[in-house]
Amino acid sequence: MRPVDKGESPYNTIKKYQDALPYLGEKIGYYCSYCEFPIKHVPEVEHVVSKSKGGDITDWMNLLLGCKYCNARKSANTTPENDDDFLWPDVNNTAIAYTYENGYPKVNEQLLMD
Ligand SMILES: [Zn+2]
Numbered sequence: 001m002r003p004v005d006k007g008e009s010p011y012n013t014i015k016k017y018q019d020a021l022p023y024l025g026e027k028i029g030y031y032c033s034y035c036e037f038p039i040k041h042v043p044e045v046e047h048v049v050s051k052s053k054g055g056d057i058t059d060w061m062n063l064l065l066g067c068k069y070c071n072a073r074k075s076a077n078t079t080p081e082n083d084d085d086f087l088w089p090d091v092n093n094t095a096i097a098y099t100y101e102n103g104y105p106k107v108n109e110q111l112l113m114d
Helices: 017-028 068-074 109-113
Strands: 044-047 063-066 098-101 104-107
16 A cells, blocks of 8 residues: 555544545545545545544544545444554555565565564
């Protein structure tokens, strides 16, 4: 996954998380933060810590852009207790998750053992 640099929050408050969409698009482009594909249809404002598990609804630091597929696949599996178990493209160096052999990505098995 390519690293995502959102920078500082461009807003003080927003009323609903969907209002963050143009800010996210401007800061990181309309690409899925997970699969990196351009989002050609409906980009989804994605919550790093799921909103149903206590994640902040409108805090810039809890928001990314996701495609419909990745957002559904991630589902509501992240909580304030387990979000450190994952690599996040706006916080971690996600380039270490894969190695490339002959042009194909391969999961970095060493990373999974740490
Ligand atoms: Zn995606």
